[in-house]
Amino acid sequence: MEALLQKIETYRREIEAFPSNENDAAEQFRIAYLGTKGLVKSLMGEMKQVPAERKKEFGQVLNEFKQFAEAKHEALKAAGAQHAVSTTATIDLSLPGDVIPVGSRHPISMMRHRIIAIFQRLGFSVAEGPEIEDDWHNFTALNLPEYHPARDMQDTFYISTDPAWLLRTHTSNIQIREMEKGILPLRIICPGRVYRNETISARSHCFFHQVEGLYIDENVSFADLKQTLYYFVQEMYGNDVKVRFRPSYFPFTEPSAEMDISCQLCKGEGCNVCKHTGWLEILGCGMVHPKVLQNCNIDPEKYSGFAFGMGVERPALLKYGINDIRLFSENDVRFLKQFTGLV
Ligand code: DAH
Numbered sequence: 001m002e003a004l005l006q007k008i009e010t011y012r013r014e015i016e017a018f019p020s021n022e023n024d025a026a027e028q029f030r031i032a033y034l035g036t037k038g039l040v041k042s043l044m045g046e047m048k049q050v051p052a053e054r055k056k057e058f059g060q061v062l063n064e065f066k067q068f069a070e071a072k073h074e075a076l077k078a079a080g081a082q083h084a085v086s087t088t089a090t091i092d093l094s095l096p097g098d099v100i101p102v103g104s105r106h107p108i109s110m111m112r113h114r115i116i117a118i119f120q121r122l123g124f125s126v127a128e129g130p131e132i133e134d135d136w137h138n139f140t141a142l143n144l145p146e147y148h149p150a151r152d153m154q155d156t157f158y159i160s161t162d163p164a165w166l167l168r169t170h171t172s173n174i175q176i177r178e179m180e181k182g183i184l185p186l187r188i189i190c191p192g193r194v195y196r197n198e199t200i201s202a203r204s205h206c207f208f209h210q211v212e213g214l215y216i217d218e219n220v221s222f223a224d225l226k227q228t229l230y231y232f233v234q235e236m237y238g239n240d241v242k243v244r245f246r247p248s249y250f251p252f253t254e255p256s257a258e259m260d261i262s263c264q265l266c267k268g269e270g271c272n273v274c275k276h277t278g279w280l281e282i283l284g285c286g287m288v289h290p291k292v293l294q295n296c297n298i299d300p301e302k303y304s305g306f307a308f309g310m311g312v313e314r315p316a317l318l319k320y321g322i323n324d325i326r327l328f329s330e331n332d333v334r335f336l337k338q339f340t341g342l343v
Contacts, residue, residue: 033184040065112312114117115236131168136176155197173189191209192212202326205313210309211310257284259285
């Protein structure tokens, strides 16, 4: 019994000294002293060892001890609440938040979106096709049969030769795939990445991006083509841009043309970018060749159409004042960060 009273006295001192600076001090205290496995409970278990004549006395001591522990628990709870209040009070709500770095759109994506959006306003819808292509869709159906000299115009990356699988050299493959579906009229704009085996330099790369356009219906004329492209350049470059068409050759169009716009940098005066001509070539176009229509089971007597294809890199270089095409694919964060916030 004396030993027990001694023990209780020691616990009392422990409780007095129980630290209140921990966040969950009250809860820790409750578990240690007042919980179902706590000290008070276990002291109560000692009651059976106390001789009968001293049970009452021990009961009183124990009761006081319990009340003492409960009072301490209340005090710790109050201190904890106080602590919480004082920590919130020290938060300075006027401090600026952490800066979360945001990504940026790639200049090629932005330019592709601008081009697409203009044609969408004219009723064109977006169509896409595979980058790994067969010979038929990239060449043969486009009136570029085997041994056609025009195949040399585009240095092709072949994946296999028999049968031929290749990385598409232009987005014109999408024209064929869409015409083959046989749903007419057809009015599509086809963005995509294309590949050519060219030496990488500031001006050319072994991959780049194109946007192809195709319109097939009854009575589509060259005038429709010109008007569509006039609309495009005015939306893209403003009302005072000048346009010229030069006769050209593409196997898949007849007649074919290339379109130039007045140089946006020197306004036609002549500068390095336009090689002192005052003009910049921006796209190839023409009336879809009857053979191409036939290859896709479209009756050239009934239907006609125009097509055009343009690069995305060139207009992006001009718009953002970039002088090296390699920057587009090097993923240098310092370069990419400059476009943050632009759409
Ligand atoms: N496929 C051509 C090229 O890559 C671009 C082109 C020219 C596409 C005329 C056309 C077109 O659809 O009609 O150089």
